[in-house]
Amino acid sequence: MIIDIHTHIFDAAQHFGPKLNADLVRCGVDPAVWGNVEERHLETTKAADVAVVFGLQASATGWNIPNEAVAAHVAKAPERLLFFASIDPLQSDYMEELEKCHRQFGAVGVKLAPLYQNAHPQDKRYYDIYRYCQANGLPILFHAGTSFVSGTPLDYSRPVHFDAVAVDFPGLRMVLAHLGHPWEGETIAVIRRHAHVYADISALYYRPWQFYNSMRLLVEYKAQHKVLFGSDFPFTTTGDSIKNVRALNSITGSSGLPEVPAEVIEEIIHRDALSLLNLPNPLQK
Numbered sequence: 283m284i285i286d287i288h289t290h291i292f293d294a295a296q297h298f299g300p301k302l303n304a305d306l307v308r309c310g311v312d313p314a315v316w317g318n319v320e321e322r323h324l325e326t327t328k329a330a331d332v333a334v335v336f337g338l339q340a341s342a343t344g345w346n347i348p349n350e351a352v353a354a355h356v357a358k359a360p361e362r363l364l365f366f367a368s369i370d371p372l373q374s375d376y377m378e379e380l381e382k383c384h385r386q387f388g389a390v391g392v393k394l395a396p397l398y399q400n401a402h403p404q405d406k407r408y409y410d411i412y413r414y415c416q417a418n419g420l421p422i423l424f425h426a427g428t429s430f431v432s433g434t435p436l437d438y439s440r441p442v443h444f445d446a447v448a449v450d451f452p453g454l455r456m457v458l459a460h461l462g463h464p465w466e467g468e469t470i471a472v473i474r475r476h477a478h479v480y481a482d483i484s485a486l487y488y489r490p491w492q493f494y495n496s497m498r499l500l501v502e503y504k505a506q507h508k509v510l511f512g513s514d515f516p517f518t519t520t521g522d523s524i525k526n527v528r529a530l531n532s533i534t535g536s537s538g539l540p541e542v543p544a545e546v547i548e549e550i551i552h553r554d555a556l557s558l559l560n561l562p563n564p565l566q567k
């Protein structure tokens with residue numbers, strides 16, 4: 283079974299604010315290249331058995347993808363999609379939104395992004411969210427590591443801050459996205475310390491040298507069993523991610539550098555994230 287733990291949907295024309303659009307222009311990204319994200323999402327995620335889907339609520343950096351829209355999208359393929367709610371701690375009703383998504387819209391997890399949401403991972407508003415998630419068995423997937431967005435402190439994305447959260451919430455299931463790039467070593471140090479803290483490998487394969495190094499580090503620290511497969515659609519697709527993660531050793535060429543064992547790569551691609559995160563299996567509904 284393959285679980286894509288990290289996919290986005292949005293409609294850039296409707297859901298992106300001026301600040302985000304300016305960041306995209308500055309970084310030379312044209313949202314038109316993603317086409318109809320919702321339609322493509324339903325197609326590409328068929329390369330996995332199950333996909334976790336979220337939008338993003340981050341007023342500080344111009345993201346406003348309504349949770350209702352994501353829940354409605356998941357309802358188009360409930361036999362293989364799972365909805366994670368994105369909660370913006372800068373909104374006064376953030377706890378009501380969390381409860382509504384959980385109780386009414388069927389959210390089975392939460393997506394947070396401190397760098398995008400302009401709040402430190404140890405902010406007391408996040409702590410309200412962590413408390414609720416721990417009490418209700420909802421895992422949290424955090425954006426960790428760098429991003430193209432501007433105007434917020436990069437420090438909020440440092441993997442080490444999630445270490446302190448895990449100490450305070452030992453029962454909370456957490457996923458640090460993108461191996462916390464470019465602090466993959468720091469992420470590995472965090473995930474191997476805590477039983478319920480994981481990382482995903484989404485959006486990394488297209489930096490092949492860094493990805494290869496990160497995977498070697500994982501093997502050296504024997505932390506590969508804490509790593510989940512994810513794509514970060516639409517920034518790449520589920521199918522392309524599977525294909526290119528499998529090809530990661532091609533960078534070694536005839537250099538004599540050590541390979542990442544093929545079984546480590548396959549175990550990550552086939553990791554049962556549903557069991558590890560206590561998520562319902564929609565295939566068994």
Ligand SMILES: [Zn+2]
Nearest residue numbers: 288290459514
């Ligand atoms: Zn993402």
